[in-house]
Amino acid sequence: MNNENIIISESNRPYWQLIIAAALFTLSLAFIVMLFQNIDLENKGKRLAGNIELILILFLLGTTFCSQKRVYLDLKKLKIKASYEVGPIKIGRWQPIKNSEYVSVFLRPKSDGSTVFEVNLWYERVKHIELYERDDYMDAFKIGYNISEKLNIDLLDATVPNESKWIDKNEWKSKINEQLS
Structure with a gap:
C-alpha cells in the first residue's frame, strides 16, 4: 500500500457466479432483441411492460452475481468512497473522513x-x-x-x-x- 491511497476489495467472484451472470445478461439481451423484432405498435400495453420488467429483473440478477464492493481511502485528501462495481461501471461517491x-x-x-x-x-x-x-x-x-x-x-x-x-x-x-x- 502506498502512503496516499488504500483500496480495499472483496475477493473476486467465483467462476460459477460469473457464468450465471453471463447467462442472465445474455438472456436479457436476447429478450431485448426479441422485443424490438416483435414490436406491435397496435397492441403494446401489458406485453411490452411485462417484457421490460423481465429484462430488468434478469439484468439486475446478473449484476448481483458479478458486482464487487471496493472501498477507496484517499489519505492525502482524507476522503473515502464505498463503491459497487460491475466491470468498468463504478457506483459510489467520495465523502470526507x-x-x-x-x-x-x-x-x-x-x-x-x-x-x-x-x-x-x-x-x-x-x-x-x-x-x-x-x-x-x-x-x-x-x-x-x-x-x-x-x-x-x-x-x-x-x-x-x-x-x-x-x-x-x-x-x-x-x-x-x-x-x-
Missing part, C-alpha cells in the same frame, strides 16, 4: 449461522463505515491494522463479545515481524 477515531475488528454473526470478521472505521463518536468483511481473522486484522496505522488512530479488537480491548500496535507489529522471520 471527519474526526476519525478508531478502527474496529469484530465478529459478526450472519443469518445462516456462520460468522465473519468485519472491519469498521468509526468517526464522529457513533458513526461508522464498513470497510472490509472476511472469514479469516488474521486477514481482517491486518487490514484493520494497516488502516489504523495510515490514519494514525487506535485499533480495537472486538472479536470476543463483551471483551473488547485496545491493541498495542507496537506490540502487535513486533509479533507479526517475529512470525515473518
Whole structure:
C-alpha cells in the first residue's frame, strides 16, 4: 500500500457466479432483441411492460452475481468512497473522513449461522463505515491494522463479545515481524 491511497476489495467472484451472470445478461439481451423484432405498435400495453420488467429483473440478477464492493481511502485528501462495481461501471461517491477515531475488528454473526470478521472505521463518536468483511481473522486484522496505522488512530479488537480491548500496535507489529522471520 502506498502512503496516499488504500483500496480495499472483496475477493473476486467465483467462476460459477460469473457464468450465471453471463447467462442472465445474455438472456436479457436476447429478450431485448426479441422485443424490438416483435414490436406491435397496435397492441403494446401489458406485453411490452411485462417484457421490460423481465429484462430488468434478469439484468439486475446478473449484476448481483458479478458486482464487487471496493472501498477507496484517499489519505492525502482524507476522503473515502464505498463503491459497487460491475466491470468498468463504478457506483459510489467520495465523502470526507471527519474526526476519525478508531478502527474496529469484530465478529459478526450472519443469518445462516456462520460468522465473519468485519472491519469498521468509526468517526464522529457513533458513526461508522464498513470497510472490509472476511472469514479469516488474521486477514481482517491486518487490514484493520494497516488502516489504523495510515490514519494514525487506535485499533480495537472486538472479536470476543463483551471483551473488547485496545491493541498495542507496537506490540502487535513486533509479533507479526517475529512470525515473518
